[in-house]
Amino acid sequence: MILLAPLVPLLAAGAGWWLLPRRGSGWLLLVALVLTMGAAGWVVASSTRELTIGWGPVLSLSLGATAFGATMLLLIPAIAAPIIGYAYVTEAASRRSLVPLLLVFVATMELLVLSRDLLMLLVAWELVGAMSWLLIGHRWRDPGPPSAARITFITTRIGDLGLYAAAGVLFAATGSFRIDAIMALDRPAADLVAAGLLLAASAKSAQVPFAQWLFAAMAGPTPVSALLHSATLVAAGAYLLIVTSPLLGAVPWFLPAIALVGLVTAFAGGVVAALQSDAKPALAGSTSAQYGLMFIAIGAGAPAIAGAQLVIHAVFKSLLFLGAGVAMHESGSGRLAGMRLGRLRPVTALLSAIGLLALAAVPLTGGGWSKEAIVAAADERSVLVGTLVLASGALTAFYAMRLGLLMWGPGQRGTAREERPRLRADDLTMLPLAAGTVALSMLWLPGGAAWLAGADGRGFDLFSLLLSMGVIAAGALAAVALDRRGTLLAPAGDRGAELARTWLGFIPLFQSAVARESMRLADTLARFDARVVDAGVRLIWRLTRTLSRAIAYRDVVTVDGAVRAIGSGTLLTADLSRIADERGVDGTVEGTGRAVGRAGLESRRLQTGMSHEYLQLIAAGLAVALFILVIAR
Amino acid sequence: MAMGTDMAVMVGDVIPELALLVGAVIVLLLALTLPASRQAWVAWPTLIALLVAGIATVALFGGEERLTFAGTYAVDAAALWAKLFILAGTAAVVLLSVPWFRKDPRHGEYYALLLLAALGAVLMAGAADLKEVLVAILLSSVTGFVLAGFHRRSSLSSEAAIKFYLVGALANTTALMGAALLFGLAGSTTLEGIGQGLAAGGEGARPALLLGLVLLLGVLGFKLGAVPVHSWVPDVAQGAPAPIAGFITAIPKVGAFLFLARLMLVLPEGVDWQPLIAVAATATMTLGNLASLWQDDVRRILGWSAVSQTGYGLMAIVGLGASSLALPALLYFLAAYVAGNIAAFGVIVELRGRTNLADFDGAGRVRPALLGSLAISFLSFIGVPPLAGFVAKLLLFAVAIEVGYLWLAVVAAINTVISIVYYVRVLAPAYLRTPAGPIATLARPAAVATYLATAAVVLVGLLAEPFVAAFSGRPLLP
């Protein structure tokens, strides 16, 4: 029954392929989305806690909803439904392929959060990655998206290696792939598993140094970006750590390492978001930063709060992406420079503003709550980290404000078409997300936190709250101030924009240092393969040939051939040195063939056609035979 | 040794040989009486003589292994099998010869000589005595020289004959000195006597023994085409009439191999002859293969390949006495080799002597069956299962490994790889290129013989058991 959760969207996807081109398919889609959510809800509610599928004599797959898994299980379709609706509305031309793929994407992600063992997790994990390739490359006729999809897949796959390793080590140490078995690990194995998981999660959640793939992922259609930033692909990394970090208490460096990664990413992503001049990449930067905050929370030993942040972020980030999609559609490009669509799409602007407030972590929004909780949790561990998180709030507020102004600011009166505010279909799909964002403000209510994060509903101390507000205000005001001065688009000038475009230099680093160098290595090896690999074989053949030539010199077998023998010895030496010389140049098997062929020609010289030489050969040969007989004892 | 009453028994032991001799005489006489247009009929008595000899040979199988004619002649399973190979091979050569020599009026002489050549090989196979083997070799050689030069108008044929002769004469001549020395040391010329005499001779006999042995081995090497007495083989294969080339490169080898085996087995303890044979095997197969590589004449390729095959066969000799597989390996190898060689030369004959490599382009498409035969015989030479050549190589390798000559097996393996190249050099254009024109063939008998030999190559491989079983467990006399 647990399988229902992923199966329903999967079936819906199949049905969608057939039905979507028809009329009235919108309603069917709605039904499908509701069913998907229903299935998830039913699984959460049902009493079946775990399902184990035999996958082979040694392998088995375990599925089941853990506490946080259940939350995710519900969150994913909830976020996905509006997004898919948005996709249905805005991508009419390609909805037949896009919508089913998104549904499959949801299915794989649901499978992921249902996983109770690392094998199942890896399966879902890789499938999520593969789906991202299909989705990001969805506009495959353009030259860009396919390679962007490739970068995404490969970068995340580098991280996947960590998961492979973790799964293997876990099995080797405990004989099981079960996630709860991680608890039982002893140190060296636990270290390996921890490292593997951290690698996998960092790559998937776009943490430094893998963060830049998110930029590439922007090549996909907006709904894809919205989904993979919020509840799917990227969320998988944080989800993994939220689930596993409590089990790896045996590894002392694990949590600090997570926190460090998160902290670095939070700042780096913030800077990138603040400097970025395109809408979606700016949001991508912010995604990295926000997941950085989650990592900090996990590192601070508060995975529950990280989970809350994951949920909250999912809701408002998908809202923001849909808004960005509208903005891009309206402005015709993704460049922030040409937007300020507040007058054109006031409703959309309003909905986005809700999301931006949450992003900026303004108190009394959901985002605000989770950020305060993270600060508090970090403070408990280390005041320095807490302070840094607090400071990063300014950065967040700055780029949130910046985005708000640049995308949805009122703009020049009269330059854009002005219309009566009305709710359009795409706005409609944003509405549930905006509502969700607002609803999450209830976390501030006493006890509100308990149901989401399972955390204690403790209040925040007033001082830090005020401090946060101050920091946020400072950030926001800075944005406003820059806007006044007209430099908000490029706060740090061209160099800053360049830095942002290259993800602080990570993109060239990866492209040249990793991708190009491995390509060069591959090319070198290929040349090596074509020329030199057989050198050993060839050497043997050459020696054979030289030897046969030495034998073939008919003079060697006679007495006065002694001189010749010396001569052919010299030849042999010459040959050897030439072989050494040619090794690097020409080492093909064909070389081998030629060598043997020459041996053939040489040996034919023995057959001179002159019978007296045959006779001489007999005499000499018999002498040699006698010699062999005499010495053979 | 008793005389008189035993004579009848002894004559009973050589009925196959007598059949061949009588056949040869009948052929001669018949040719004298038949008119010109019917001369070709003498092929029939030739075949009948071979058949009678074959039946007589089979009939002898029932008896015990024994020496006859005062220890000069062995009637044992190995010899009888060898005779069967020789007779069957000769019969196939007769069939090949019928169309090939259609225009040549000298049928009587030809078939008589062919029968006598077969007789020479048969006598070598049974010889258990130095005198006997020397005359048998002489008979085999002298007929061979003449047959190789049978095409009077072909300059290549006569050149092949005289080269064959010069090499053979020197080998025969030196062998006489060797025989004299061995006789002097052992006081006897029978192998049995030599074995006893040499065993009694002790260390003092060693120098002359080794010298005599080498001189004697020279003539056996000549019949086998082993290095260093191999030079005639490619020349004869190329220059002699094609059926005869097929005959000479295969049939006398059978007899020579058997006598070589018998000789090696009577050598006393102190003579370590195995390394010599192993070295000779190495040299023979390597030279044969290397020299074949870039030949442009298919018959010459076959000639060199015959040299290399001798090298493989010598591996069995190395294992004689130490490995129970050695004798079965040798006999099986001979059967496979004779069949394969006859098939290969049969194809050449049936293709009217087509021998230039360039003339084989696309032949596989024009003459699929014939070239199929060629392919099968070549693959058998390479040792591709399940053909006879494969089982032969398997046994030979097994012998070498069993007696500790792993290196020899490895050398043979490397040689086999080299050999692929020249076999494929013939086959590849035949199958992969487009034909240049029509390819004429000779009359049916040659095709029949070719296909029979090909079938033998396949069947001897597939149904190896009766042969291997028959070759195993029977002693080699003396």
Next chain:
Amino acid sequence: MIPQPLIDALFVVFSIGALVTGYRVFRTDSMVRAAFYLLASFAAVGGILVLLGAEFLGMVLILMMAGEMLVMAIMMVMYMMNPAGLNPMWMVHQHRRAVVGGVGSFVVLVGAILLTDFPSASRPPNLAVTEQLGIELLGDSMLVFQTAGVALLATMIGVVVLASQRGRFGSAEDGSAEPPLQPDEEPA
């Protein structure tokens, strides 16, 4: 019976004769003369054989070689250039190697002879050599004898095939060639 000193003396004479004439075979300007030197050498060896007690073999050798050398001499007169040795004849190749071969073989042979202890079993003085051979020929060596006869028969046929220019049905050359690649072509 010939007394031993005489035997020894004759042996020395015959030996030297055999070797010298044998050597002269290759050091004369006429093939005919070479043939007669060879005959002389054979005669000397025949003599030694007689001295050794193998009268039959020795005599047969001399008789046979006399006939053979006559044939050889006639052949040379018929076919070969320079039959009468009118011009100096020195037709050798690979001479140095041949010398090495000859000397080498001598060294090896003599070495082997001197190093070997041959069995010491002298011929009984009263051995009826010819009778012994006769019994052997028709007794134990019957097969060998017969085979030798067959070899001679084969040789006769072979000699006719090779040397005779006329066959029963015209020139022996007719049709004595490989079949042509195409049936209508001239033989290759």
Next chain:
Amino acid sequence: MLTIAILLPILAAIGVGLARNVSTGDGERRLQQVATVVAAVPLILLLVAWSRFGGSGGFEQVETVPWIPTLGVAWKVGVDGLSLPLATMTALLFVVAIAYPVDFRGRAAAYLALMLFLEGVSIGLFLAQDLFLFFVFWDVSLVAMYFLIGAWGHGDAARSALKFFVYTFAGSLPLLLAILALYLASEPRTFDMAELIRQQPLAGAGLYAMVVFLGFFLGFAIKTPMVPFHTWLPPAHVDAPGPASAILAGVLLKMGTYGFVRILMSMMPDAFADLAFPLAVLAVISIVYGALVALAQTNLKRLIAYTSVNHMGYVILGLAVAGVVAPGQEAAQRLALDGATLEMVAHGLITGGLFLISGSILTRGGTYEIAEYGGLLDRTRGLTVGTAVLAFASLGLPGLAGFVAEFQIFAGTLGVFPVLAMVALIGIVVTAALFLRMLGQMFLGPLPERWRSLPDLGRVVLGAIGLLVALVVLIGVAPALVLDVIDSFVAPFVAG
């Protein structure tokens, strides 16, 4: 029954080869249909054998006919958990390959006969329970493949075929010598595999066993092929016709790895255990090297050929892991051997399919150069989807056959040779990169003008590829179908 599965195609090959009047297109097609039906019979027989398979751990359904009893040779065929999946995969791949349309060059009868012959031989190799028989099939397969490449290949086909023949034959001879050494050491002498496994003739033979091991290793490593013995593979593949390539990669390469398990690991486990670590290192080199060299290829077939080197490296790695002495890691070893065996099957289906597809690409576009193509998805949905699924399967995407196999190998290796496993993991990323690059360059992006009229796959081809894809998915989703059979061999094997 197994005997029929082997002999029927071989005998039918003779019949097909003698078929006349097939020069017309119609005649060719009809003959191809007949051949396909014949080729399907062994598949059905093997499926029946599968349904009867009991999983006892030993050889089952054994059929024995004495062949050369004097030498201890018998026609002995049977199945166990190792051979049954491989033989079945072989039969299936042959059905697909024989049905696959190909340019017969006017010699359909010969082509189909060779394919049928090769089918019987290949199935026979996996079913053979006698070393002699095994070697017979081993060698004969080379000859058939030589002619397939030489006569129906393109480019410098004759040369590539010769290189293939000489190189692999050079490998088969050390194999023969090693088999003989094993045979000679047995007492009573026999070629019977079960008996040899029981006897362990060379146990404790020290250096001699090492030499024999080396012989086997050379033979199998060349066939597999392992770096550095792989250089025959790319030219052979590039110049071979599509179906022949599929068979070469899908079936012939497996013979090498099968030999590793069947002979080296079973009959000389001690020697294998001693040398397992170097073998594993070599395997990892094959994995990484094969992947990297593949990455640099611009020719589709060369690319796939080198990924074969990579994938076969996985197999060998799994075998090495399973063969080493590692107390306490039996579960990991079992996992590794399960995975390695499954990888043989999976690679056969996947790479077989990829080579078939590349054959179709050549007939359409006339070149294997990846850079010549682009945006083909626009014109050829079926081709693209087929390629993409198989490519993803090849790069190890879960849900497809390759993943289950590779994952088990990695998981097993991590328990035994952790460091090597980590290095080998690099291969996964590189193969992903190269396949995605290939897919992107060929099928995505803008469609060049010259391919505007490129036709999609025909019905037969789609069916053929579809069948392979379906199986790849089936094994990927429900690997237990195959793994249970495999494990019936593996579990007792690893337990010792």
Next chain:
Amino acid sequence: MTLDLVLIVAAGLFSIGLYGALSQQSFVMLMMGLELMINAGLLALGALWAFSTAGSAQGQMLGIVFMTVMAVEMAIGFALVTHVYRARRADITEKLRKLKG
């Protein structure tokens, strides 16, 4: 007259014969070399027969065989030489070298 002496004479003849066989260009002269070698073999045989084998009958028979070989070889040799000379005008070995390699 001792065994060794006779054998040494035989060795000498053998060596001279071998020298001739190797060095002579003319077929006929070459054959004379072979004759001498057979001659030597016969002499050695005679000596061994007389001194080492107690006059064994087999030895005499072997001598007959030697002479048969000699006769047959020479007869066939002359026939061949005649034939080749007629066909190819060749009387020395160097003139026959079409078949080679």
